Amino acid sequence: MADRLMRAVQYARHGGGAAALKHVEVPVPTPKKDEILLKFEAAALNPFDWKIQNGIRPFYPRKFPHIPGTDVAGEVVEVGQGVQKFKAGDKVVTVLNHATGGGLAEFVVASESKTVARPAEVSAAEAAGLPIAGLTAHQALTQTAGIKLDGTGKQANILITAASGGVGHYAVQLAKLGNTHVTATCGARNIEFVKSLGADEVLDYKTPDGAVLKSPSGKKYDAVIHCATGISWSTFEPNLSRNGKVIDLTPGPAAFLTFAIKKLTFSSKQLVPLLATPKGENLEYLVNLVKEGKLKTVIDSKHPLSKAEDGWAKSIDGHATGKIIVEI
Structure with missing residues (x-):
């Protein structure tokens, strides 16, 4: 899929808030060893996303332009060498590295170790809210x-x-x-x-x-x-x-x-x-709690990927009740 283009949201410099987010077309990434390629279904926005945009130097982001977003639910479309837990067609939720991001795009590369299966009882939006x-x-x-x-x-x-x-x-x-x-x-x-x-x-x-x-x-x-x-x-x-x-x-x-x-x-x-350290086994535990009805993701608002900047602005405003979700 490397020769195909996908829609993505990115920014090219520090600062600028929601207005600095640009809708672009970029090549679909290729999963490397122990990585999977997901078709995006939903992502959650976190305050840390726009704090990175404001500038957490020298660690985040690793390079410009930067596609933000770390909390993604989607469907596996391709697996890299060595991947054993997942196959094409599996529904999953994952947490990406803040330094490299990549969540606000039609296709997303994720680490197998930070990805867990998403049961049918848990919607993409509910799962996307969980990681960070x-x-x-x-x-x-x-x-x-x-x-x-x-x-x-x-x-x-x-x-x-x-x-x-x-x-x-x-x-x-x-x-x-x-x-x-x-x-x-x-x-x-x-x-x-x-x-x-x-x-x-x-x-x-x-x-x-x-x-x-x-x-x-x-x-x-x-x-x-x-x-x-x-x-x-x-x-x-x-x-x-x-x-x-x-x-x-x-x-x-x-x-x-x-x-x-x-x-x-x-x-x-x-x-x-506390500097949180995301672990796949803990994410799986939370997904199962949602499946069992013991935990719920409360969704403040949903925004299409084509209007991700609206969700970004709402997150910066700081008064969301529950999670802000971007979906395809």
Whole structure:
């Protein structure tokens, strides 16, 4: 298929937002060893996509022009040498490398190890929402907060900020699979929505109690899944249990400084910057939860690939409820 052209969305420089996205025709890529070629069905947009566009030097993107997008569901059309798990016609979902991207295109090359089968019960849009947002929530809860999602762990009090967003809405649902009491923050318009996901208490972040993150039941938090930005350590600290930790999913320089200080001073309360590491087996676990009805992808909006810039602008705006999906 290498001599064929495909439609794709790309940008040629840092900055420019949605207006800098260009619709182009480029050659269909060829899968190499241990890679598969997918026919695009749906992709999810993540804030990290446009943060890369704004410039995360020198790592992302690896080169220009850059086709963004990492979370893709589609159908296998060709497999490279050594691929054993998949064949043409298989429905799958995959997570791509941020440095190389490639998700917003009619055909996508993916690593076999980061690709999992998508059962018929899980739509392309539902599956596409899972990779970055779902895996980040899963890693924060299971690896860093130590929550056992089979409910066998000891009771834990969890706070989830920005609980109506892409990562947050998965984090609430996953946390409630464990033995947890979940307090969540969101805007007033999403309070009932977040309650419907299973949160035990929901705070409007603009109210006095919401601004200081005070649990309505007076609980101290064993872990905070921090999906928002702009909240200082001094706001979190009084609300933490003796060994409580804040897991910062969008850490900036201040978060890394606080992390270092808490480590150096042997503080029992910790701030942990989380840099998610996508794993195929964890993605398969999440897909199966969706299949079983134990986890759902809430879709904020859908946009055709020909209007991907509309979804891009909505993501930059920062008020999506659930996931923003681009589909063919």
